[in-house]
Amino acid sequence: MRTNGIVYRINNTLCATVTSEVSEVIQNAKAQSVPLTRPWLSGVIHVRGSIIPVTDFEAFINEQKGSAPEQVAPVPNDRSSNAIIIFNQDNWAYGIKISHILGLQNFEIDEIPDDVVLPNNLSDLREIVTGTATIYGEKAYLLSLPKLTNIRAFMQPHHF
Numbered sequence: 001m002r003t004n005g006i007v008y009r010i011n012n013t014l015c016a017t018v019t020s021e022v023s024e025v026i027q028n029a030k031a032q033s034v035p036l037t038r039p040w041l042s043g044v045i046h047v048r049g050s051i052i053p054v055t056d057f058e059a060f061i062n063e064q065k066g067s068a069p070e071q072v073a074p075v076p077n078d079r080s081s082n083a084i085i086i087f088n089q090d091n092w093a094y095g096i097k098i099s100h101i102l103g104l105q106n107f108e109i110d111e112i113p114d115d116v117v118l119p120n121n122l123s124d125l126r127e128i129v130t131g132t133a134t135i136y137g138e139k140a141y142l143l144s145l146p147k148l149t150n151i152r153a154f155m156q157p158h159h160f
Contacts, residue, residue, distance in 0.1 A: 009100040014140040023086045054095035089146040107133040
């Protein structure tokens with residue numbers, strides 16, 4: 001099946017999210033910090049009368065792995081840094097900060113076999129990986145960002 005998606009890098013892994021799951025992409029918005037939350041909760045932004053929490057996705061993944069951020073090589077097609085992908089799940093808006101958005105692409109979605117070995121930075125997030133695609137001649141992982149709301153650690157960003 002062919003679809004359109006927003007293509008981005010998480011650390012050094014090429015990823016995409018189908019446009020039907022994205023409400024909008026906001027560039028250069030500065031999140032206001034929220035006290036007593038985990039470092040990966042960037043804060044909140046104000047968008048057309050709504051207050052939207054924003055997660056730094058790379059920081060969230062790194063905390064889940066207990067690792068330091070990977071060094072990311074410069075990407076020639078990188079058009080945007082520090083963009084926020086907004087999605088809605090059950091009438092609730094949430095923002096995911098992505099540091100390397102590459103653009104919008106049309107691609108063929110391939111089924112993901114149950115026994116696929118995911119890149120290390122996505123291995124604990126198997127439930128949000130819904131397929132693969134070849135984009136820019138490279139394997140990309142299709143991520144369903146709204147499914148993050150099913151992950152307990154993601155939904156409880158406060159410190160204990």
